[in-house]
Each structure stands twice: as C-alpha cells, then as structure tokens.
Amino acid sequence: MRIDTEFRRRDGAARSRSGSSWPRSLVPMLASLLLAALASAAAHAQDETATYTMTFEGLWTVDDITDAAMPSGAHFTQVIGATHNADTMIWVLGGMASAGVERVAEVGVVETLVGEIGQNANADAVIRAGTSFNRPTQTVSTTFTVKASHPLVSVLSMVAPSPDWFVGVSSLSLYDDGWRNRAVDLYPYDAGTENGTGWSLFNAATVPQGVITSIRNMGRFHDNPIARLSFTSEQATDEDTDSTEEPSAETGPHSADYTVPLLVPPDTTGGPQGMLRILNGTTESGTVEIHAVDDAGTRTGPATFTLNASAAAEFTATDLQSGNPSLGLTGGIGTGIGDVRLLIDTDLQIVPLAFVRAADGTLSAMHDTVRAASMDDSGQYAYEVPVFNPSTEMVLASRLRLINPGDAEASVTIGARDDGGAAATGGDVTLTLAAGGSTTLTAQQLEAGDDSITGRLGAGTGKWRLRVSSDRPLQVVNIVASTAGYWNNLSTTAAAGAAPADQAALNRRFVGESVVYETNSGRFTLEAMDGERFTETGESDGAATSSMGSYGYEAVGPDAGRLTLTYDDGVGCRANFYFSSRTNGWFASHCTGSDDPDGFWLGGSWSIADAEAEPPVTAQEGDCYPGLLVGPGESCTYPGTADEFSVNARGRGSFLGRLAGIRIRFDNETVNGRVYDFLATHQGDGVWRIDRVAGSM
Structure with a gap:
C-alpha cells in the first residue's frame, strides 16, 4: 500500500490549511458578478456557429471480413444524419432502430429518416454525403453548419449488400469549451430489424424487433475498422485531427482506481437508463476521471468533473456520454457503445454506485457482482448464480454479464442445473473472453447456442442455477429486466461473506x-x-x-x-x-x-x-530462493542455470523472482557519500544488469 514519495498527496500538492484571504463583504458581490458573467458567456456560446467538413473514408477490403472475396456489389450507401442537441438521439447502440434508421440499414433509402429529422424539434441541420453507391474504399465529403446549441452529430451508412448492417456515429459532440475536430474509426452494427447472416438484401424481418448491436469481430467481420469519419473546421481550437475525445478509443485490458461493472445506455424511447452516483469519503476536493470500456475492450473518454469535499455527484448515462457542463461534467465517454463498464480514476477515497432508473423514477442498484465461491477442484475460479430465468419467461428476462478485467484471455465454462436438480440436457457452454473484454448473454443464447459461444444448455424444468468457472478471475453480474422497464441486480446471495473471518x-x-x-x-x-x-x-x-x-x-x-x-x-x-x-x-x-x-x-x-512457483526442493543452504535476505558480505547461488552464479551484497537485498527475470534489490548502497538503491536483474545465462534506482543524501 505504500508508495515511496516525498510529498503528502498523490497529486504532488501540499494540503492547504489556510482560509480565504478575501474580505467577507466582497464575496457576495463577486459571486453575483461572476454568475452574471457566466450567464452572459453561456448565452453567447449558445449562439455560436461553425462550418465543418465531414469526410467519410471507406476502408473496407477483403482483409476485414471472413470471406475469401468481397461480396458482389459491395458498397456503402449515402451517409445520412443530422446535428442535434442532447434531448434526442437519431440512433443509439442498445436502442431500437426507428423506421427511418431501419430503411437506411436494410436498403440504403434515406427519405424516411430525413422526414423523421424534419419532424424532430431537437434536430437541426440534415447532413448528406456521397451517393447511394459509394465504393468500399471511396472517400466522400460534405460541408455543413453546426450550432453550439445543437453540437451533436449522428450519421449512418448502410454496409451493402446485407440484412441490416451499417456504420456510423451517434451523438458525437463537436463542441467542448470550443469547437473541436473529431476523427472516429467505424465498425459495423446490426440494426436488429432483419434476420440473416450473409450478403443478401432479401431476409425475413426480426420479430419481435431487436436492438442495435455491435457486430465488430463477430460473424462476417474481423476486428478491423471498415470506414473512418472525420469532422474538421477552421474554427476548431485543437490542431490534431487524428485524435478525438469521443471515442478516444484504446483496446486491451485496463485498470483504474475504481470500477463499475455496468452502465446501462439510455433508452431512445424514454425508458430506463443507467446512472452513476459517486460519494466523496474525504474532506478534500479533487478531480474524477471516468472512462468506459465496451464489450470489445475499447476504452473511451474521459468524462471529467471536480468532486467537492464530503460531497456526492450524480450523472445519467446521457450526461456521461456527451458531458453536461451545467453539472460541471466535461468531455464524455461517447455514444453508440451500448453496455459498458466504467473505470474511475481519482486521488480521492470514493464510493462509486451504479443504478438503473426506470421511466417512473424507480432506481435499481447495478454495482453488485457475484462472489467467487472459491477455486473449485479443477483449479478454476467458480461463481455461483442461484437463480436465472429460462427463455420461456417472457416478462422477466435474465442476462448474465461476464467481464475479464485481466491482461490475459479467460477460458470460461457455464454449467447449469434446473429446479429438478438435473444437469442441462445440452451440456456446458464454453467461451473465450479476450483480455479486457466482456459480454452479456441472454437465456435464449445460453439455451439455444450462439455464434459467440460453443455449446448450448438445452431445455430444463423451472429456473436455472448456473455455475461459471474460469481460469482467470472474472466479474460476474446477474441481471433481470422486465418488459415494463424495471431492472434488478440479483448478484448478491445469502452466502457467507467473502472477507476472511480472522x-x-x-x-x-x-x-x-x-x-x-x-x-x-x-x-x-x-x-x-x-x-x-x-x-x-x-x-x-x-x-x-x-x-x-x-x-x-x-x-x-x-x-x-x-x-x-x-x-x-x-x-x-x-x-x-x-x-x-x-x-x-x-x-x-x-x-x-x-x-x-x-x-x-x-x-x-x-x-x-497466479502463485509463484515454489523454490526447488533440492535447494541447499546458500541457494537463492524467493524471500531470501542477503546480508552484508553474504552471497547466494542459484543452481537453475547452466552456469551457476552468485551475488554479493554490501547492503540489504531480497530475492524477488526466478530464472530469467530474477531481480535482487540492494538498498542503502553508499557511493561517493550518497545513498543509492540498486536493482540487479538476471537476464539469463548468468548475465546480470545492475541499475541505479534512486539516490538521496
């Protein structure tokens, strides 16, 4: 828990103990002037406009798909969308496609969506680029005007021919304390309106209609962007058009001071949406940064705010996606990314809480995770889910969310027993979770099988009891959502606590x-x-x-x-x-x-x-092994290499590893009147590298 530092706070700043030096009589007057100035500046900012160029660059080649050749007639359709404010969404990952979005995704026809935009009081300018047939690697562009009062942009283009696949961005903000250039890599989505897995326009409708989902690295697509969108303006204050805060994507495993396993995206029809509440357990204020990681391991953000001493802050998923300056929240985690987990970094001691708010305001906690029962007999991490509704339960649908927060892929097995005590007739389900990746599985997927998993549970009697086993530690969340828009987290049980008793x-x-x-x-x-x-x-x-x-x-x-x-x-x-x-x-x-x-x-x-390997049973007195102290004038010998080696320490040292990568640290070595720490790292074959780590008088 200790960090060797010479400062009192982790941000390097000394604590302030002095009060304000302002005369008390001036404070109200200054506050009034400041509020008036801020109100005037905010009104002026709302009147600002900027001219942007949107460039759509097709990147789609045969290397991006699983097929041996590009589909016949492959193309992107016209890029269509609009600028709008935060009170509406043209489309959103996890939401249902409107009739206009459905027409674009299925056949590339844009007129229905243009009509919807024209009837939307919160939308402003329609954006179009290209024709109805743009080659897979063609670049098209257009110019449009955006208002600071309507700074968000949403566009999409059909991936054709396909059942209902498209690319695009949702609620991308071009204004954040000034106009910003943006550039975003585009991956494919499924609109959830038409069945089919091939390059065909003629497919049966999805009944009932599903939701918009990411098909990145799924089905026909590899984990590659197939297009790129950029928005540039001479009025933008940033110079780097190749980077963007939304989505500011990085891939791979990620760590943070605090994590939240699930933030539910906002429902486009006014239904449930996620909320984040953060409590400050200290008497200091500080900055809080929030990133999101989607199921593919892509990291976006940050959304940033200042949390006052002993205070609490609360944001909706909409706030977190695009920022909310009125709440002091700048930046954003991006939109169109569906279910995500949150990574929260701060120097404060906080308590992060996640909720889902139903349309009537009812709150349900979403921050709990299933406790790991223990490592089972096979050496796997085991998680018991005592109740999971079958797919025949139409009102209360269960969802199993699995998160791999580690830096190596996880092999996961899901077994089940029904209320009659019988094992699932179809056997176990297995899947691989990439490092930093996550997935949410429905009862229908688990019972009938799915492209993302191997095997199926089959049918059972009554409800399921699930056992999730993994060779890596996971976060497991057991969720149930009703057709009325109410969510519950059923991850906690009456089992004994996870903390050691003594x-x-x-x-x-x-x-x-x-x-x-x-x-x-x-x-x-x-x-x-x-x-x-x-x-x-x-x-x-x-x-x-x-x-x-x-x-x-x-x-x-x-x-x-x-x-x-x-x-x-x-x-x-x-x-x-x-x-x-x-x-x-x-x-x-x-x-x-x-x-x-x-x-x-x-x-x-x-x-x-993973526990480090034990010292060799043949270790003799004088051999190096984990935890050994090497005193002044002493040495240790490790017999595990072709050439035995020994290390002499005039200071204090300890053995920290094995074979290649062995490290011995020697503290308090005196050189020319200064005290240094040294680190000896074994490179293999008896070769050591000595590093001077730190020094002080």
Whole structure:
C-alpha cells in the first residue's frame, strides 16, 4: 500500500490549511458578478456557429471480413444524419432502430429518416454525403453548419449488400469549451430489424424487433475498422485531427482506481437508463476521471468533473456520454457503445454506485457482482448464480454479464442445473473472453447456442442455477429486466461473506500467494510469507521499489477487513480491504511515516495473481530462493542455470523472482557519500544488469 514519495498527496500538492484571504463583504458581490458573467458567456456560446467538413473514408477490403472475396456489389450507401442537441438521439447502440434508421440499414433509402429529422424539434441541420453507391474504399465529403446549441452529430451508412448492417456515429459532440475536430474509426452494427447472416438484401424481418448491436469481430467481420469519419473546421481550437475525445478509443485490458461493472445506455424511447452516483469519503476536493470500456475492450473518454469535499455527484448515462457542463461534467465517454463498464480514476477515497432508473423514477442498484465461491477442484475460479430465468419467461428476462478485467484471455465454462436438480440436457457452454473484454448473454443464447459461444444448455424444468468457472478471475453480474422497464441486480446471495473471518483465515488464503494491486502511481505485488511477514515490490513513477515488513488483520464485516502493514523502516499503512470475492476487490489505505506526519491516501483494485512457483526442493543452504535476505558480505547461488552464479551484497537485498527475470534489490548502497538503491536483474545465462534506482543524501 505504500508508495515511496516525498510529498503528502498523490497529486504532488501540499494540503492547504489556510482560509480565504478575501474580505467577507466582497464575496457576495463577486459571486453575483461572476454568475452574471457566466450567464452572459453561456448565452453567447449558445449562439455560436461553425462550418465543418465531414469526410467519410471507406476502408473496407477483403482483409476485414471472413470471406475469401468481397461480396458482389459491395458498397456503402449515402451517409445520412443530422446535428442535434442532447434531448434526442437519431440512433443509439442498445436502442431500437426507428423506421427511418431501419430503411437506411436494410436498403440504403434515406427519405424516411430525413422526414423523421424534419419532424424532430431537437434536430437541426440534415447532413448528406456521397451517393447511394459509394465504393468500399471511396472517400466522400460534405460541408455543413453546426450550432453550439445543437453540437451533436449522428450519421449512418448502410454496409451493402446485407440484412441490416451499417456504420456510423451517434451523438458525437463537436463542441467542448470550443469547437473541436473529431476523427472516429467505424465498425459495423446490426440494426436488429432483419434476420440473416450473409450478403443478401432479401431476409425475413426480426420479430419481435431487436436492438442495435455491435457486430465488430463477430460473424462476417474481423476486428478491423471498415470506414473512418472525420469532422474538421477552421474554427476548431485543437490542431490534431487524428485524435478525438469521443471515442478516444484504446483496446486491451485496463485498470483504474475504481470500477463499475455496468452502465446501462439510455433508452431512445424514454425508458430506463443507467446512472452513476459517486460519494466523496474525504474532506478534500479533487478531480474524477471516468472512462468506459465496451464489450470489445475499447476504452473511451474521459468524462471529467471536480468532486467537492464530503460531497456526492450524480450523472445519467446521457450526461456521461456527451458531458453536461451545467453539472460541471466535461468531455464524455461517447455514444453508440451500448453496455459498458466504467473505470474511475481519482486521488480521492470514493464510493462509486451504479443504478438503473426506470421511466417512473424507480432506481435499481447495478454495482453488485457475484462472489467467487472459491477455486473449485479443477483449479478454476467458480461463481455461483442461484437463480436465472429460462427463455420461456417472457416478462422477466435474465442476462448474465461476464467481464475479464485481466491482461490475459479467460477460458470460461457455464454449467447449469434446473429446479429438478438435473444437469442441462445440452451440456456446458464454453467461451473465450479476450483480455479486457466482456459480454452479456441472454437465456435464449445460453439455451439455444450462439455464434459467440460453443455449446448450448438445452431445455430444463423451472429456473436455472448456473455455475461459471474460469481460469482467470472474472466479474460476474446477474441481471433481470422486465418488459415494463424495471431492472434488478440479483448478484448478491445469502452466502457467507467473502472477507476472511480472522487473521488465521487470511493467512490460509494469502500466504504463498501474490496479491497484485494498482493505483494511479503504479502497480505493486505483495507476497505474504509465513510468520506474518511480507515483501512488496513494484514500480512507482517509473522507479522500481522493494520493501519488507509485517502485517496484521481483523475482519470488520462480511465483505470487508482492515489490514495493517508495518514496514521495516517504520512507515505504517492502514488499509480497508473490500472483497468482491475471495480473490479480488478494492481497497483504500492511509500511510504515515516520519517524513510524512499527515500521511497520504491511496486507493485501487486488488486481486490474487497466479502463485509463484515454489523454490526447488533440492535447494541447499546458500541457494537463492524467493524471500531470501542477503546480508552484508553474504552471497547466494542459484543452481537453475547452466552456469551457476552468485551475488554479493554490501547492503540489504531480497530475492524477488526466478530464472530469467530474477531481480535482487540492494538498498542503502553508499557511493561517493550518497545513498543509492540498486536493482540487479538476471537476464539469463548468468548475465546480470545492475541499475541505479534512486539516490538521496
């Protein structure tokens, strides 16, 4: 939990203890003047207009699809859409396509959508580019005017020939404290209106109509963009047209101080939508950054705001997608990205809560996850879902959300038993979750099979009990949604808490394991050893760190405990550990030392990593092994390479790894009157690299 720093706060700023120096009589007058100025500036900003050029660049080649050749007559249709404000959406991922969007996605005809835009009081300018037949790699462009009062742009173009596939952007903002250039890679979507998996225009309608979904890296498509949209203006204040805050996409696994497993996108018909509420548990204010990660592992954002001391902030999914300056929220996580999980970074100690708000205002919590029961007999992480409605339940539909937050793909198995105690007639369902990826599966998909999974459960009697097993830690969310627009999170159960009951239980669970935790200052690994001792290694602000000490623990609730770390140099940390499962969770810690009497707060996520291999049973006295201390004038020898090697340390050191990648850190080495830390890294074949890590007088 400890970061070796010379400052009191993780943002590098000293705490301010002084009050305001303004005379009290001037404060009301200054506030009035400031509010008047802000109101005038806001009114002026609403009147601003800018001229933009939209360029649509086709990137679609045979390398982007699973077929051996491009489909006959492959093309994009006319790019069609509009500018609008935040009170409407032309289309949105997870929502149902309007009749106009359906016509564009199925046959490329735009007149119905143009009519809908003309009848929409919250839409402004219609945008068109190209003709009804634009070659797969053709570039087309158009110029349009956008108002600051209607700064969002939504457009789409059919991927033809196809049942109902299209590309586009939804509610992309061109204004964020000034006009902005934007550039976005486009991936295919399914409008949910017509069945079919091939390159054909003639298919049966989807009954009942589905919702718009991403088909990136699914079906006929690889994980490649097939087009690119750019919006440029001479009035834009940024110069980099190749980057954009929306969606500001990155791919791969991601970590953050805090995570929320699900934010439900807004319903275009005024139905349910997700909400985020954040509580500040400190007496300081600070910046909070929110990113989103979709099911493909693409990261977007951030949406940013300042959270006042001891305050709370609450935003709808619409606010988070496009920002809401009236609430102090700038930027956004982007639109058209469907169900996402949120990554929240801040120096504050916060409590993030997610909800779904129904049309009548009813709130349902969405932040809970299924506890990991334990690693089962096969060495897998196991998650028990005690109730999951079958597909025959038409009013209350169950959904199973699986998230892989790690940096390696996860192999997942889903087994089931019905209310009669019988195993699923079809057997288990298996799937692979990419690093950083996620998916949401319906009962229909699990029972009948789907392109995204292998196998099917088949039929059963009554409700299902699911067991999710994985070779990597997961976040599992069990959701039920009603046709009336009400959601519930059924992830929690009456099972015993995930936190160890006492220190002996903690020792049994953690000794010999590697607890990996992350903060915005770095990634660290704590190795718990016998005798209630630990070794902590990692990297902080680019410098390798290594410390040792002792620990204590007490349970403070079924899913929480307090861990105390006492470092050998006298620094102490008190960490509140929260257990989402037996193997992962999040923490908030406070550390103090002689050079930092007020201490500093840290927060982040933690998980148990794969345990490091045990030292060889043939180890002899004098051999190097994990946890060994090398004292002044001592040496250790590791016999695991062709050429045995030894290391002499004039300072204090500890062995931190095995074979290639072995690292031994030597602390308090004196060179020319200065005290340095050194890191020795074994490169293999007996070759060592010595790095000077840090120095001080």
